[in-house]
Amino acid sequence: MHFDVFNGDADGILALVQLRLSLPKESTLITGVKRDISLVQQVPVDSASSVTVLDVSMEKNTSALQNLLNNDVAVFYVDHHRTGDVPESPLLTSLVNTSPDVCTSLLINDYLNGQHNLWAIAAAYGDNLKAVANRHCSLNGINSMLSNQLEALGTYVNYNGYGRTTDDLHFHPADLYQQLLAYENPTSLFSNKSSLFYDLETAYQQDMNKAQTAEVLFDNDICKVVCLDDAAWSRRVSGVFGNELANQAPNKAHGVLTRNLDGSYTVSVRAPLNNKQGADEVCIQFPTGGGRAGAAGINALPEEQIETFISVLHNYYD
Incomplete structure (x- = not known):
């Protein structure tokens, strides 16, 4: 039995869409909200013959990965997060690049020789690699209308991945992947006014309008820290709102x-x-922190450490 393990954000979902459009394979899906990254341990070792892992930190899944390899399970691992110690095994094929200008979907795009590059470009936009995505659009002769649509698609799919649990999401990531897989090309999403693209667009705009009232905890020339209400909508926009703030300043x-x-x-x-460096270095100073150089996070920052976090963030970039 084959298992596809993937992050529930735009990069993980659209990496798998590309891969399975080019290399169809019957598989069992393992995914979750964007911050649910300990996914490899959910693979049942006794029934797995092979596993593909996309956009999931190897560093956070080292023991589970090693357990699969020890039990003769072949693993194809593609990612752009911190790796930690990479296991040595002939059963492990890994494509890992931690450059801040790379995402998993772009690695898959290279692996597939650009067979489904529009999906990869949308994912790059979703991961807030706007300059990289724009460059790919230019190299591929993509006009501004389509590039804007791909940016919106990546943003909306990424937005859908944020939540405390999958109950916060508009689409479960596995369902969203399966619906997108039905489209050989994302342009078909844009031409169909009843497609999920427009459902996500409406939801995204409603939630982002609410985020404009976020409480500002700290703001100067070095950094800005805001706090959102405890609500499903705020959990959904927590990542994409950070991207919007970054693009504005x-x-x-x-x-x-x-x-x-x-x-x-x-x-x-x-x-x-x-x-675009240091976000992971800031976050790993806290027990539940992790991520990559350009974008990272902390799953559970105690309230009494908020001031410490602001100080660490400010001092790192000062």
């Missing part, structure tokens, strides 16, 4: 806090777009 770092049930806070961090 590319020289500043940004942090978006959302309150959790236990009184702690989920934190989304964006490095300055003009200095």
